Amino acid sequence: MTNATRSMRPETAAQLADLFRWATSEHSPLEIRGGGTKAEIGQPGRQGAVVDMRAFADVIDYDPGELVMTIGAGARLADVEKLLRDNGQMLAFDPIDHGPLFGKPAGEATIGGVIAANIAGSRRLSAGCARDHMLGFEGVSGRGELFKAGGRVVKNVTGYDLARLMVGSWGRLVALTTVSLKVLPRPETEASVLIEGLSDADAVSLMNRAMGWPLEVAAAAHLPAGLAASATGTILRIEGFGPSVATRAAEVAGRCGGKTQMIEAGQSAALWQAIRDVAPLPQGDTLWRVTLPGVSGSAIGAALEGSDARHYYDWAGGLVWVSAPGGVDVRSVAEQAGGQAVLVRATETVRASISSFHPERLGVAALRNRVKAGFDPAGILDPYRFGPAGGGNAH
Amino acid sequence: MTLCMPTPDERTISRRAEIVAALRRIVPGEGVIDHEDGRRGYESDGFSAYAQLPLVVVLPETTQQVSEILAYCHAEGIRVVPRGAGTSLSGGALPLADGIVLGLSKMSNVLDIDYANRVAVVQPGVTNLGITRAVEGEGFYYAPDPSSQIACSVGGNIAENSGGVHCLKYGMTTNNVLGLEIVLIDGEVIRLGGKQLDSSDQDLLSLIVGSEGLLGVVTEVTVRLLPTPQMARAVLIGFPTVEGAGLCVGSIIRAGIIPAGLEMMDRTTTHAAEDYLKAGYPLDVEALLIVEVDGIPAECDHLVQLISAIALEKGAVTIRESQSEEERLMFWAGRKAAFPALGRIAADFYCVDGTIPRRELPNVLRGIELLSKKHGLPVANVFHAGDGNLHPMVLYDANKPGELETAETLGADILKLCVEVGGVLTGEHGVGVEKRDLMPEMFSEVDLAHQQRVKCAFDPESLLNPGKVFPQLHRCAELGRMHVHKGQVPFPELPRF
Numbered sequence: 001m002t003n004a005t006r007s008m009r010p011e012t013a014a015q016l017a018d019l020f021r022w023a024t025s026e027h028s029p030l031e032i033r034g035g036g037t038k039a040e041i042g043q044p045g046r047q048g049a050v051v052d053m054r055a056f057a058d059v060i061d062y063d064p065g066e067l068v069m070t071i072g073a074g075a076r077l078a079d080v081e082k083l084l085r086d087n088g089q090m091l092a093f094d095p096i097d098h099g100p101l102f103g104k105p106a107g108e109a110t111i112g113g114v115i116a117a118n119i120a121g122s123r124r125l126s127a128g129c130a131r132d133h134m135l136g137f138e139g140v141s142g143r144g145e146l147f148k149a150g151g152r153v154v155k156n157v158t159g160y161d162l163a164r165l166m167v168g169s170w171g172r173l174v175a176l177t178t179v180s181l182k183v184l185p186r187p188e189t190e191a192s193v194l195i196e197g198l199s200d201a202d203a204v205s206l207m208n209r210a211m212g213w214p215l216e217v218a219a220a221a222h223l224p225a226g227l228a229a230s231a232t233g234t235i236l237r238i239e240g241f242g243p244s245v246a247t248r249a250a251e252v253a254g255r256c257g258g259k260t261q262m263i264e265a266g267q268s269a270a271l272w273q274a275i276r277d278v279a280p281l282p283q284g285d286t287l288w289r290v291t292l293p294g295v296s297g298s299a300i301g302a303a304l305e306g307s308d309a310r311h312y313y314d315w316a317g318g319l320v321w322v323s324a325p326g327g328v329d330v331r332s333v334a335e336q337a338g339g340q341a342v343l344v345r346a347t348e349t350v351r352a353s354i355s356s357f358h359p360e361r362l363g364v365a366a367l368r369n370r371v372k373a374g375f376d377p378a379g380i381l382d383p384y385r386f387g388p389a390g391g392g393n394a395h
Numbered sequence: 396m397t398l399c400m401p402t403p404d405e406r407t408i409s410r411r412a413e414i415v416a417a418l419r420r421i422v423p424g425e426g427v428i429d430h431e432d433g434r435r436g437y438e439s440d441g442f443s444a445y446a447q448l449p450l451v452v453v454l455p456e457t458t459q460q461v462s463e464i465l466a467y468c469h470a471e472g473i474r475v476v477p478r479g480a481g482t483s484l485s486g487g488a489l490p491l492a493d494g495i496v497l498g499l500s501k502m503s504n505v506l507d508i509d510y511a512n513r514v515a516v517v518q519p520g521v522t523n524l525g526i527t528r529a530v531e532g533e534g535f536y537y538a539p540d541p542s543s544q545i546a547c548s549v550g551g552n553i554a555e556n557s558g559g560v561h562c563l564k565y566g567m568t569t570n571n572v573l574g575l576e577i578v579l580i581d582g583e584v585i586r587l588g589g590k591q592l593d594s595s596d597q598d599l600l601s602l603i604v605g606s607e608g609l610l611g612v613v614t615e616v617t618v619r620l621l622p623t624p625q626m627a628r629a630v631l632i633g634f635p636t637v638e639g640a641g642l643c644v645g646s647i648i649r650a651g652i653i654p655a656g657l658e659m660m661d662r663t664t665t666h667a668a669e670d671y672l673k674a675g676y677p678l679d680v681e682a683l684l685i686v687e688v689d690g691i692p693a694e695c696d697h698l699v700q701l702i703s704a705i706a707l708e709k710g711a712v713t714i715r716e717s718q719s720e721e722e723r724l725m726f727w728a729g730r731k732a733a734f735p736a737l738g739r740i741a742a743d744f745y746c747v748d749g750t751i752p753r754r755e756l757p758n759v760l761r762g763i764e765l766l767s768k769k770h771g772l773p774v775a776n777v778f779h780a781g782d783g784n785l786h787p788m789v790l791y792d793a794n795k796p797g798e799l800e801t802a803e804t805l806g807a808d809i810l811k812l813c814v815e816v817g818g819v820l821t822g823e824h825g826v827g828v829e830k831r832d833l834m835p836e837m838f839s840e841v842d843l844a845h846q847q848r849v850k851c852a853f854d855p856e857s858l859l860n861p862g863k864v865f866p867q868l869h870r871c872a873e874l875g876r877m878h879v880h881k882g883q884v885p886f887p888e889l890p891r892f
Contacts, residue, residue, distance in 0.1 A: 147839070375845065
């Protein structure tokens with residue numbers, strides 16, 4: 001199905017509000033979209049007309065000394081990151097551009113889409129997720145009303161934290177027009193310590209011990225042998241100022257014991273970009289994202305042994321990417337290990353037969369629906385992505 | 396300020412004996428406090444200018460009891476004011492004449508310390524510092540450190556999204572909580588998040604954090620633990636002008652340094668602290684900075700050098716780098732004693748809490764000086780300079796007629812100024828009753844209605860902590876109304892449901 005023929009591109013918040021009020025009166029569903037890089041996540045064949053948010057792309061306020069950026073939600077992630085990089089800063093939650101995961105070009109993802117889906121990369125382990133860096137927003141709710149919440153300063157407890165509620169809402173509460181984010185300095189340099197030959201269980205155990213050392217390990221991943229990466233094994237990332245990185249990397253290597261290898265800055269950065277972007281797994285196969293308490297991570301690898309599924313660990317085992325061409329029931333595996341599984345990439349047939357999002361506990365789902373009704377009483381905002389229209393356990 | 400609270404329900408008040416008996420059936424023994432002298436201990440919190448004797452106080456010991464209490468209150472239409480340790484500076488736990496105070500102080504066990512996953516599961520009555528005390532032997536700590544951390548409870552920290560001096564680097568409460576068990580007003584027990592980093596319901600979890608007891612009662616908390624840094628070093632920097640100090644802070648951050656703590660004191664506070672404690676502060680400066688870094692020794696030494704070089708370039712007249720742990724603690728001793736020190740130079744003080752974009756600091760301090768002159772009360776300033784959180788202390792004497800009111804008006808004017816320059820009404824103390832009536836300075840009616848509809852999703856009869864945060868109580872039915880007009884079609888050819 002192509003929604004391209006039914007796409008609207010409002011230029012102002014007032015137009016957006018008009019559109020929502022009209023959609024309400026006509027019972028016409030809408031799907032809020034940025035670059036469309038995550039459009040293939042969730043139920044296929046959705047009927048909502050697409051609202052293209054990319055006209056809202058202005059930098060409203062960015063003063064590096066304040067550590068805050070206020071920008072149009074439709075701004076391209078690549079542009080946001082370039083602006084930050086030019087000022088020696090970054091989005092510390094390290095978001096993934098989902099385009100290439102679906103065979104689309106890189107650079108089309110928008111910051112609003114990243115926020116709406118709560119996307120974070122490998123640094124999430126130490127620096128927090130998108131939600132941790134969300135400070136405030138302006139947007140139009142499903143009621144067709146422009147409003148704001150949160151603020152443009154890093155420390156604020158005025159009123160309910162609606163800003164963080166928006167993160168992970170998939171555009172089902174509010175179409176964000178402007179977001180304010182906490183930004184952080186880009187580390188001066190980095191290095192990685194590589195330990196080869198560990199089993200999944202030993203690797204996960206080591207990574208979690210390492211996160212408890214007072215050495216500020218920024219990220220920890222384990223790539224089992226045979227994956228497509230410049231290095232496989234257990235990888236610990238150390239970032240910061242030069243003298244500190246050199247000392248910490250040496251100390252981390254020493255504490256790991258056995259045979260370790262040091263990966264210098266340039267190669268380390270490239271390796272971590274690949275890990276973040278799920279490059280080590282085959283492109284095109286069914287892809288699951290499993291999150292669970294870190295030390296339980298290796299239970300996923302153990303459960304998948306003998307199947308055609310391939311996997312690797314990020315977040316010290318708290319995130320497991322699983323490529324499952326043969327249709328292994330990864331959700332059950334995740335549940336048995338105390339985690340959740342999201343179906344990131346699959347054929348329309350697969351996505352039509354199972355919920356892409358992890359089902360929520362009944363009480364939570366009911367509460368979520370009541371909260372949503374406050375923002376979108378007519379249910380015009382993307383009623384289909386999480387299941388058939390009006391689906392009870394919608395996210 | 397005359398505080399307008401929801402009109403007490405005389406019918407509830409007249410049923411007091413019956414309500415006490417019902418609560419005793421749920422919480423036997425001493426967990427129900429109905430004598431006046433017992434209730435007196437709960438009549439106010441850290442915002443002590445206001446007091447109200449509660450109808451009755453109940454101190455449950457289990458989630459099940461909390462659930463039964465709320466279910467009973469919900470069925471009977473009785474208002475409930477949740478309370479942790481009662482250290483709120485904004486009146487978040489101020490009782491209601493017709494409401495029960497639901498105190499969580501007896502639920503104070505550490506339930507599970509999971510070092511492998513670096514999380515702890517605790518009951519809400521555990522103190523903030525109690526978590527660190529429970530795990531420090533293994534080299535871990537709980538990062539948020541509000542200045543009341545010896546006394547304040549984790550449950551209260553969740554309600555207020557508490558901060559502290561280390562927020563810039565380590566985040567507020569919301570950034571350090573992974574899981575919650577909450578009880579809704581109808582008694583339903585809900586679990587959100589857990590020990591994992593990302594679970595799908597953590598958006599609702601972040602809505603609970605900072606909701607000031609209006610959405611649910613927290614009965615269990617899962618927090619992140621961090622490894623204790625190997626060491627910390629601090630630099631004490633004095634500037635002849637506030638502008639210089641402000642520029643120095645901006646330059647440190649632009650240089651890529653995120654200090655663990657970055658505090659500023661003005662001349663009045665510096666002098667009061669020095670008189671009180673002899674911390675060795677320079678007295679010839681207008682602004683004093685304490686910049687603290689933590690980590691491995693090589694990192695601390697490197698950053699201390701960088702910070703001192705920046706300070707020198709920005710015109711600092713005093714730069715002292717801590718050479719020992721004793722010296723570092725001495726730098727902090729004066730700052731930490733700022734409250735009692737100011738207490739010696741004024742009969743009373745009123746601590747204001749706004750956040751501003753840091754670049755506005757010189758403007759705002761000038762504005763505060765003008766307001767101080769206008770209202771005739773002195774103001775001393777301490778500032779979490781790293782994150783822009785300003786704490787002006789209005790010095791007054793409550794025994795002089797009208798001075799409390801003047802202090803409050805001055806405080807409100809300062810907060811309005813914070814909002815005017817792009818800041819917010821509260822950085823870490825919460826809205827409570829204190830800043831409730833200022834909410835329209837920052838938010839439009841439409842903004843506030845979107846927040847209040849969240850309240851309706853959790854507590855449609857507004858029984859949980861009513862009269863806090865929002866200047867007006869709206870009926871949920873009225874908030875939910877939506878006017879839809881069949882109007883112009885702005886975009887043709889849309890599909891229908």
